[in-house]
Amino acid sequence: MPGTQTSLELPLFDISQPISATSLSSLSLACKEWGFFRIINHGVSKDLYSKLYTVSNHIFSLPSELKLKLGPSSTLKTYTPHFIASPFFESLLVSGPDFSASAQSSSEVLNQSSSEFSFCISVPSTELVLFVYQLAFGSEILREYGNRMTNLSKSIIQIVLMCLGEDFERKFECEFTNCHGYLRINNYSPLECMNHKELEGLGMHTDMSCITIVYQDQIGGLQVRSKEGNWLDINPCDDTLVVNIGDLMQAWSNGKLRSSEHRVVLKQPVSRFSLAFFWCFEDEKLILAPEEVVGERNLRVYEPFVCTDYMKFRQNSERGKFEKVGFTVKDFAGTGG
Numbered sequence: 001m002p003g004t005q006t007s008l009e010l011p012l013f014d015i016s017q018p019i020s021a022t023s024l025s026s027l028s029l030a031c032k033e034w035g036f037f038r039i040i041n042h043g044v045s046k047d048l049y050s051k052l053y054t055v056s057n058h059i060f061s062l063p064s065e066l067k068l069k070l071g072p073s074s075t076l077k078t079y080t081p082h083f084i085a086s087p088f089f090e091s092l093l094v095s096g097p098d099f100s101a102s103a104q105s106s107s108e109v110l111n112q113s114s115s116e117f118s119f120c121i122s123v124p125s126t127e128l129v130l131f132v133y134q135l136a137f138g139s140e141i142l143r144e145y146g147n148r149m150t151n152l153s154k155s156i157i158q159i160v161l162m163c164l165g166e167d168f169e170r171k172f173e174c175e176f177t178n179c180h181g182y183l184r185i186n187n188y189s190p191l192e193c194m195n196h197k198e199l200e201g202l203g204m205h206t207d208m209s210c211i212t213i214v215y216q217d218q219i220g221g222l223q224v225r226s227k228e229g230n231w232l233d234i235n236p237c238d239d240t241l242v243v244n245i246g247d248l249m250q251a252w253s254n255g256k257l258r259s260s261e262h263r264v265v266l267k268q269p270v271s272r273f274s275l276a277f278f279w280c281f282e283d284e285k286l287i288l289a290p291e292e293v294v295g296e297r298n299l300r301v302y303e304p305f306v307c308t309d310y311m312k313f314r315q316n317s318e319r320g321k322f323e324k325v326g327f328t329v330k331d332f333a334g335t336g337g
């Protein structure tokens with residue numbers, strides 16, 4: 001793959017402390033230039049991540065016949081199988097606000113299918129009991145993580161609004177009160193015989209969110225594209241989460257904040273685990289940058305649009321039915337201004 005090279009030192013913020021004027025100006029710059037920054041002291045323990053890793057391992061090591069029961073042709077549509085986004089990528093979606101109920105509904109489908117499945121291939125009943133136990137444990141962990149990410153997203157939105165203007169976190173908080181979150185658990189499994197230097201784990205895309213909070217394990221591979229088109233590594237760093245601006249925030253801010261273009265490359269023949277928490281406007285929201293955000297010249301770069309219409313546009317227009325770049329909010333609602 002052409003053009004990768006150096007790594008990018010994104011600004012790092014202590015989310016547990018009030019933000020200083022200097023931090024705010026470097027955060028503002030990062031949101032405008034890259035659409036990416038990092039946070040520490042986010043309150044999620046290593047122990048919770050290690051439990052999430054166990055849950056993820058458990059889910060993704062289930063037989064594909066079982067996972068496909070949650071896939072695109074099922075009613076739940078929570079599982080993205082290999083080959084939709086990339087041959088090396090699969091993911092499970094858990095929706096809020098009740099993350100436990102969402103995980104539970106997937107687990108019920110799996111549980112039911114696994115009984116039929118075990119009947120066909122005679123999975124020992126002890127394994128079945130363990131499987132059911134793991135699913136119950138999993139939904140509890142996912143509930144805890146989903147709730148933590150929800151609270152964190154609310155604090156991050158406030159800080160991002162502060163970047164746009166004085167007192168904006170107070171003036172425009174109400175625009176974000178009906179936001180909701182969903183979590184994608186991602187598993188990347190490159191071929192063991194991988195002999196290429198790099199494989200594309202997840203192609204270049206922008207997120208269809210206001211903001212996304214990403215946890216990547218120590219394998220790394222997340223990259224951001226500069227405005228000039230160069231790829232830079234976002235190296236994994238202990239106790240640090242990466243935040244990126246999504247398309248909905250880019251549109252709502254009249255293009256003042258940049259929806260980050262990013263991708264994942266696999267450089268080693270080992271599995272990689274990541275979690276992406278997407279914080280989004282409610283489906284029916286009309287996205288229209290407030291006049292104060294647009295500024296005095298009143299030059300709007302996006303037509304107003306309903307959130308869900310953009311989601312549909314992205315889902316229909318992508319190659320391979322996955323959200324890839326090529327079609328973004330600019331193509332959908334850009335005025336060309």
Ligand SMILES: O=C(O)CCC(=O)C(=O)O
Pocket residue numbers: 184186202207214215216222262264273274275276
């Ligand atoms: O795996 C990662 O580090 C990023 C995943 C991502 O960009 C996404 O799920 O939208």
Ligand SMILES: [Fe+2]
Pocket residue numbers: 205206207212262276
């Ligand atoms: Fe993404």
